[in-house]
Amino acid sequence: MLFWSTRQRICRLSKRCSTVNDQQERKIILVVGGAGYIGSLTTHYLASSNYQPIVLDNFSKGHREFLDGFEVVEADVTDPSSVNEVFTRYKIDAVVHFAALTEVGNSMRHPVEYYRTNVGGTINLLQAMENARVRKLVFSSSAAVYGNPVTVPISEKHALAPINPYGRTKLMMEQIIADAEQAWGLSWVALRYFNAAGADPLAPCGEWHDPETHLIPNLLLAAAGKKDNLQLFGTDHPTDDGTAVRDYVHVADLARAHIIALRHMDANAGGRIFNLGIGRGFSVREVIRSAKEVTGSEFGIVEADIRKGDPAVLLADPSAAMEELGWRPEYTDIDEIVRSAWDWYMKNGFEPPSP
Template identity: 50%
Template sequence: MSKSHVLEVGGAGYIGSHMSKMLVQSGYEVLVLDNLSTGFRDAVRYGQLIEGDFADQVFLEQLFSTQHIDAVLHFAALSQVGESVREPARYYRNNVANTQNLLDAMLRHDVRRFLFSSTAALFGEPEYTPIDEQHPQRPINPYGRSKRMVEEMLADYDQAYGLRSVSLRYFNAAGADPEGELGERHDPESHLIPLVLQAASGRRESIAIYGNDYPTPDGTCVRDYIHVWDLCSAHLLALEHLLVDGESAAYNLGNGKGFSVQEVIDTARKVTGQSIPVVLQGRRSGDPAILVADSQKARQELGWLPRFGDLETIIDHAWAWERKKGYLW
């Protein structure tokens, strides 16, 4: 029996490019839609790239009219918290209005399975950790609010139109393809592990620690880092759930344990054998001391079993990518 045809919106980015590889290796037919504003053409090594923008309703109509699509995976959100505070209109337009364009095109062509890349940012300041799906949602920036709006929209579209969806709320995606073919690339880079490894490889002079006086064991912030390949495996299970007419759902995705900024740097020093200079700076506003996910629901309902949970493996895979692909930058 042939596998389903899926459309990956934003599939030329970090997580999307890894997802394409896993989907193709699992037998799916994959179309990658990306405007390449933050993604990279050469990251689309699996599936067929269609260059276009999901803001363009005429383009979406043509796409859905000419392609057989069984399900849509949405990775095309803007995701920089600070930028969302400076430019909220851009975030609501792309993350909310354009997503509605996509959903409406799906409905017109009777495509009713949707996988949404959501975020832990919709919870806001944690009232308790680890954070489960019942944690209150009080996002503190336009980025988090835009994601919460889409989740609310999805609930309404399910009830009114029967569009089934799974929202996957990421904590900190990290690492790289275990085979070294793909990895993390952002311009500018804002994620801790690649920044630390850029300092290790000499592409950056040092790494900043923003505050060392938090109520944590070593005073630095604690975050939950989930390997990108494990993140993708959860998407694959969620897609399979939808394709057998499973109900709509939302899941928190993380390691279930946290690592401090200092632990990340110390582990990177061990993996790379480099000294990695550090510059201590003041706290950043809005940085909670601890953010850790409770992912039991995904484990129980989807049968998700992360393979790469230890920090050393995550950093080792990311370091292999940094060394192999450094010339791309």
């Protein structure tokens, strides 16, 4: 069966699952939003790491094609009865929660929808966990909780001042989760990702958002002739080349961090928050250069004004995750990150995966 061989290859060839304990009973992990970009790869890694993932997703943004062979419950996290039902049907050990609306600009146009899905969905999930006495949660947070950074690199101690509804939902969710710890003993790890990027060369899933707002996929789609009039927002930032600097963290490194976080909770009660970035920034111009080099394609870019609320530099200090979780990003070279994404698009013919 193709699915199994893919999973085994992920584990064997990448050596990312070297701590797999084949003796242990397979714990059931509910992956909420597991059909999306980061959630789907984490689902594959969970299976390769001797967990039994069950995906809950409403497929508003996710893709079934990424989950061939996995157990999937089609449900909306904003519907409390469907969420409760999953916890009565399965003996869930822990939850990994990715489900959210994620576009910053859209969150400014439709804030209520964002609070309803992100905050409301998390409340439903926590209530169902409390009812079922499931007390372990890994939560997808975001660098958006920091807003415009006052100091870089950004450590977890940096002031929390989100500048858009999306970032505020992430901060509220962290606070609600922390309250659940105090009230009924939830153990949790919030992972504040910086800019997720790339694809695992051995996995069937990759980055396909609609609309796509992220830089690297848009550059690669432009390189493939699938997109034109690509805009570069902001050329007069106070950075070396005038363009915004971001910390690109590979999706494989993110997926692996979730496995580590689950294991961390087996030995540590309470809650912890970790930044996940590589601690190194690349400017938009550097990423454009990389995309042109990797793809061998010359595509046009239209320079545009700085977008309101776009910080000049977002750079993680990931030392807490490194020291406390023992997490180390394996991908630190921008060309390697871009190439991994390009290979995935090439393999998949630049066609949208099935919804």
